[in-house]
Every structure is written in C-alpha cells, then in structure tokens.
Amino acid sequence: MERLLIINAKALVGVRPKGLRSVPGRSMGELPHVADAWLLIEDGRISDLGPMSALADSMEGHRVIDARGRYVLPGWCDPHTHTVHAASREEEFVHKIKGLTYQEIAARGGGILNSANTLRRMSEDELFVKAKARLERMMAQGTVAVEIKSGYGLSLESELKMLRVVKRLKEALPLQVKATLLAAHALPLEFKDDRRGYLDLIVNELIPQVHRDGLADFVDAFCETNYFTVEEMERVLEAGAAHGLSGKVHVNQFTSIGGIEAAIKHQALSVDHLEVMTEEDLDALALAHANGQAPIPTLLPSCSFFLRIPYGPARQLMDRDLPVALATDFNPGTTPSGNMNFVLSLACIQGRMLPEEAINAMTLNSAAAMDLTGELGSLTPGKRASLIITKEIPSLAFLPYAFGDDHIDTVLIDGTPVRSGAAIA
Numbered sequence: 001m002e003r004l005l006i007i008n009a010k011a012l013v014g015v016r017p018k019g020l021r022s023v024p025g026r027s028m029g030e031l032p033h034v035a036d037a038w039l040l041i042e043d044g045r046i047s048d049l050g051p052m053s054a055l056a057d058s059m060e061g062h063r064v065i066d067a068r069g070r071y072v073l074p075g076w077c078d079p080h081t082h083t084v085h086a087a088s089r090e091e092e093f094v095h096k097i098k099g100l101t102y103q104e105i106a107a108r109g110g111g112i113l114n115s116a117n118t119l120r121r122m123s124e125d126e127l128f129v130k131a132k133a134r135l136e137r138m139m140a141q142g143t144v145a146v147e148i149k150s151g152y153g154l155s156l157e158s159e160l161k162m163l164r165v166v167k168r169l170k171e172a173l174p175l176q177v178k179a180t181l182l183a184a185h186a187l188p189l190e191f192k193d194d195r196r197g198y199l200d201l202i203v204n205e206l207i208p209q210v211h212r213d214g215l216a217d218f219v220d221a222f223c224e225t226n227y228f229t230v231e232e233m234e235r236v237l238e239a240g241a242a243h244g245l246s247g248k249v250h251v252n253q254f255t256s257i258g259g260i261e262a263a264i265k266h267q268a269l270s271v272d273h274l275e276v277m278t279e280e281d282l283d284a285l286a287l288a289h290a291n292g293q294a295p296i297p298t299l300l301p302s303c304s305f306f307l308r309i310p311y312g313p314a315r316q317l318m319d320r321d322l323p324v325a326l327a328t329d330f331n332p333g334t335t336p337s338g339n340m341n342f343v344l345s346l347a348c349i350q351g352r353m354l355p356e357e358a359i360n361a362m363t364l365n366s367a368a369a370m371d372l373t374g375e376l377g378s379l380t381p382g383k384r385a386s387l388i389i390t391k392e393i394p395s396l397a398f399l400p401y402a403f404g405d406d407h408i409d410t411v412l413i414d415g416t417p418v419r420s421g422a423a424i425a
C-alpha cells in the first residue's frame with residue numbers, strides 16, 4: 001500500500017464528517033479545522049487525520065511531508081468552465097475597453113459565434129493539446145476537479161467533437177472532469193431563421209447520442225435575452241432529464257427572464273451566473289431550498305470583474321441559507337482566467353464573502369455543484385487526497401487578502417503531487 005503522511009500542518013482546514021453534501025449559507029462562516037495536525041494518505045485517499053499530540057508512533061517510517069507553518073486545504077473544485085476552446089478573443093477585449101458591451105460585440109458577429117467559427121475549423125487533436133495545457137496550469141493553481149462545457153461547436157458534429165476532447169482530457173489528466181452539453185449556447189447562423197429546427201436537433205439527436213456514447217454528465221442552456229428563451233431551456237432540461245442528465249444552467253447573467261423558476265421546476269443541479277437577480281428570483285430559490293429542492297447557486301465573480309457587470313448577490317443568497325458555490329467560468333469571451341485563487345479574492349473583496357464562506361463555496365459546495373461531494377470538497381477520511389498545501393502564510397484570510405500573488409506551495413491529486421514545492425523537497 002502507498003502511504004504518505006503529512007505532519008505538523010499549521011491547520012487542516014475543511015475537516016468534515018462523512019456524508020455532508022453541502023454547507024448551507026448561514027453555516028458557511030464555519031470552516032472546521034484541526035490545528036497542529038497530521039493527515040495520512042493511503043492509496044490516494046485520506047485515511048485518517050488528527051492533532052500532532054495524537055500521532056501514533058507506529059506512523060513513523062511512512063513517506064513524510066513536513067507542513068510546518070503551512071495550511072492544508074481541500075483542493076479547489078471548479079464547477080463551471082468552458083476550458084475547451086480554440087482561441088483567445090483579446091480583440092473583443094480591446095473593443096470593450098473602447099466602450100462596446102458584450103451584447104454589442106455579439107450583435108456584430110463576435111462573441112460565441114466567433115469562437116464557434118474558430119473551433120469548427122480546429123482539429124480534435126489541437127483542441128485537446130490546448131485545453132490540456134490550460135488544465136495543467138489550473139491544477140498548479142490548486143484546481144483538482146473541473147466541469148467543462150461544450151457550446152462552441154453548435155452543430156451535431158462539432159459539439160460531439162468538443163465532448164470527445166473532454167473525454168480524452170478526463171483520461172489523460174489526474175483531476176476529476178465532468179462534461180456538460182451546452183449546445184444551446186447561441187443560435188448558429190445555419191439556423192438563423194429556424195430556431196425550432198436547432199432545438200429539435202439538440203433534443204432529438206444530440207442529447208440521445210451524447211447519452212448513448214456516455215459523453216456528458218449534464219446539460220446546460222444559455223437562458224438569456226437574445227439567446228435562448230425559458231421555454232427553449234425547458235425543452236433542453238426535459239430532454240436531458242429523460243436521458244438521466246441533470247441541468248446546470250446559465251441564467252440571469254444580463255436579464256432576469258424567469259430562468260430560475262424554470263430551473264427549480266426541472267430540478268436542475270445548479271443555477272449559474274445570477275448577476276441580475278430580482279427579489280422574486282431570490283425568494284423562489286429560498287422557497288425551493290426550504291423544500292429541499294434548490295439548485296446550487298453558483299457565482300462567477302471573475303466574469304463580473306471582466307465584463308464590469310454586477311456581482312452575484314452572495315450575501316443575500318447566504319442570508320436565505322442557500323449553499324453558494326463559486327467557479328471561474330473560464331472562457332475566451334467573458335473570463336479568460338481559470339484561476340480559482342483570483343475568484344477567492346474577488347468573492348471576498350467584491351462579494352463580501354468572509355474568507356471561510358468563500359473557501360466553503362469553492363470546496364464542498366462547488367463539489368456538490370458537479371455531483372462530486374462524496375469524493376472531494378473536504379478533508380474527510382475516504383475522500384480523494386486532492387489537497388492544497390500553502391506556502392508559509394500568517395493566517396487563512398491572507399489567501400484572499402494578498403490578491404494576485406501565488407500562495408500555493410504543493411498540490412496533490414489523489415495523493416500524487418502535480419506541483420511540488422518546498423514542503424515536499
């Protein structure tokens with residue numbers, strides 16, 4: 001058996017009992033920890049942990065990491081990304097600086113259709129190589145699980161190509177990968193005058209085939225003014241449900257058009273973005289939560305930062321006891337960054353989440369937002385030993401506080417280093 005013992009950790013953070021699915025909003029300020037502690041890894045999983053005062057002599061002789069002065073945390077789970085894409089879009093970024101909005105750029109043929117053009121022309125192999133490099137950077141930044149969406153193919157053939165790339169990434173890399181079919185991301189030009197035809201293609205052909213080939217875990221739709229209507233999203237969610245694929249949906253990014261209530265009705269796993277929320281939207285989520293049926297509200301603060309749009313109402317959601325999750329939204333149009341550490345700083349600085357709340361939101365709650373809560377998201381015996389060991393830092397709040405700097409020393413995925421710092425040397 002492969003054994004690895006971490007000793008002298010300043011604290012083990014996010015120590016939770018088995019079986020906890022998510023942390024409800026009003027409890028997110030609590031982040032249970034064990035100070036001056038050890039953690040044992042056996043065959044890639046956490047097998048036990050405790051304070052140094054209770055470390056048995058029999059533990060000696062294992063391979064040891066001395067984490068003196070360092071925190072040990074569950075690795076970041078990123079439950080909303082578009083990491084497979086062909087090319088960056090910094091020309092649109094410059095247009096935005098000059099004053100155009102995201103919607104104006106899209107209306108000129110930029111935006112998602114721009115990315116679809118480049119992706120359709122790119123080979124599967126090239127897409128794979130590019131996405132793999134992005135994921136390797138994200139792992140070095142502490143990400144141990146990621147959800148990746150299609151949505152830049154917008155045809156049967158190219159959406160399947162994207163999902164095959166996601167499948168290859170899952171096989172090639174150690175982090176956990178979940179795949180989401182987002183064919184309803186924008187209306188492709190070929191269907192400009194036939195919205196219904198495109199929805200038929202998604203519902204009657206793509207979803208059944210994706211299900212048959214085991215290419216996706218979830219379905220998504222961009223429910224937004226000028227993109228897809230609530231009714232169209234509902235068709236996607238219904239077809240997904242009929243094939244065992246639950247929904248993780250883009251709603252309320254620019255306008256509130258009823259997507260949240262529809263997502264609740266169809267028992268979506270998560271509702272993502274939420275930059276523009278009415279009282280009715282918040283109350284609908286709170287009511288669903290009281291009935292034990294709320295989708296997980298997933299906020300994407302680096303998208304708000306990049307587009308200069310409002311931040312999702314983290315405090316209002318937490319006040320209603322909802323288990324808020326955080327993700328990057330890594331994509332070339334609205335968030336050209338897959339760095340969860342920046343998300344942590346923004347969630348605290350702009351979203352007024354406490355450091356403990358934000359860390360719960362990007363570990364256990366974000367694992368729940370991609371159905372990985374049994375495997376990841378807390379330091380719990382039996383879960384995967386996918387961990388972050390920080391540099392020597394004065395306190396946990398220092399992580400979001402000293403923004404833009406790199407506070408990670410070592411990252412383990414299933415007990416194996418994907419980044420080795422001083423703690424391992």
Ligand code: NIG
Pocket residue numbers: 111112115222250253303329331332333334335
């Ligand atoms: O989550 N809002 C829709 N989809 C992406 C942006 C896609 C793009 O601009 O390429 C998002 O922000």
Ligand code: FE
Pocket residue numbers: 080081082250329331
């Ligand atoms: Fe997105």
